[in-house]
Amino acid sequence: MSQLKIVLIDVAWGDSIFLEAKDNQGKESYALIDSNDSTNYKSTLIFLRKYFQKKFGTSKIDKPLLDWVMLSHAHLDHGQGLKEIMRFFGAKRFYYPKSIQNSSLAHLQHYANRVGIIHQAIDNNRNFPDFGDAKVKILWPQEDEDLSDNENNNSIILAITQDNKSAIFTGDAEEEVWNSIKNNIPNNTAFFKVPHHGSINGTLDHSGNGTWTTKCANSVFLGMSTHNRPYNHPHQEVLNVLNNSGYSFARTDENYHIEVVISSGPLKSKYSV
């Protein structure tokens, strides 16, 4: 049975999302969106090492293991550590958004050029290949949209659809982006990553009303990659809106790694409580 597994890895600060697809033939594919590993906190690297050691029964890696690695946007809490992860596991493709000239993105492009990983900036006019049996659609950035000075608003927003249920990955996109594309959130959305770690500008407009929440049914399960330091992420006002709207959600600071499996049956979620 084909399925899509999503793990919001608890990286304490920032985003890191592991994706595993199994197609109808049982073939598995792996991908990663973002990491925030530093020399002293290699949360994603360690998670993936343990995950694959358990899965394969060996620490040997048959490179390249990752079908693709994606940088949602060029901020350090989403991009640092990706070089070591690509070194360790190997990656066939590396994707990133159109961004303003940015040295941390250049650091990754330098690596990809050096070792021959195929890489490119992507937008909503690119045909993304299936991931296992899941369809991948880029909702943002739009091809004809000018680059934003606010790098959060250059975030890649992806819809991955498995068995007629979509999972939406949102980077740190803010109000301006949601005003443009909230009507494009698929009706069959089953999982939605709360943007920008649950900050006010990722979910609420200037009047304090929900943005994407108006187009996302409250039956959708939400996942939140939070910030463990006092940083107001998630912000209490956002939590109030989510709670008052009746959403179910899990957050990495309270629920550790958040796993969601989408298949032909009901969506399954697993996390610590």
Added chain:
Amino acid sequence: MQELNMISNRDNMIPIIVDVERNIDGHQMVRCSYFSVQSDEPLLNWKINIRSSNSPIVLLNLEAILVGSPSNPNDFKTIEDINEMYDFIEDSNEGLFVDINDIWIPVEMFGKTDIEQGMVFRIPDEQFILLWKFRNDRISIEELFSDEERFVHKMMPDLKQKPPVYFSEEETMAFQKWTYKQIEQSRMRYNENKKHVLKKIKK
């Protein structure tokens, strides 16, 4: 045999590149990147050299912060200096590589108010280490800001006369040019790999 020499140098100024400015728990701070040498394999056949004595060692992990290139140890003046930093470390085939880490710096430590992404500054190693401890949870934000001995005397010794974090225009230019070069090379690779890249939906 590789050598790791312990040289006492109080004048190290660490290059940092601005990523983003944020308010953290009421304090306006700037997240910056810095370059480190790391290893993903144990490093054999090294020796440590301290005060003219040395001893063989096996390095299992390494984080060594880079302050310059072999040709220009205290500055990145050109694209070539930045390339040399990568080549010097990564062409050694010793399992070494250059990666980036982040550090948070209070905005008042900067000698500029118009701080923008991509600007290169230099910070003295003593202040860097204190901020590194904060980033790596050795000290709390409360300790960082409330401890007068630490924050005022150690981090801002003569703030009014000379800010501890100074803007490096030449290095900012060098990194901007280097970043642009990576974009150019990426475009070249994209064109070389056109049959493998994601195609446009609408022509």
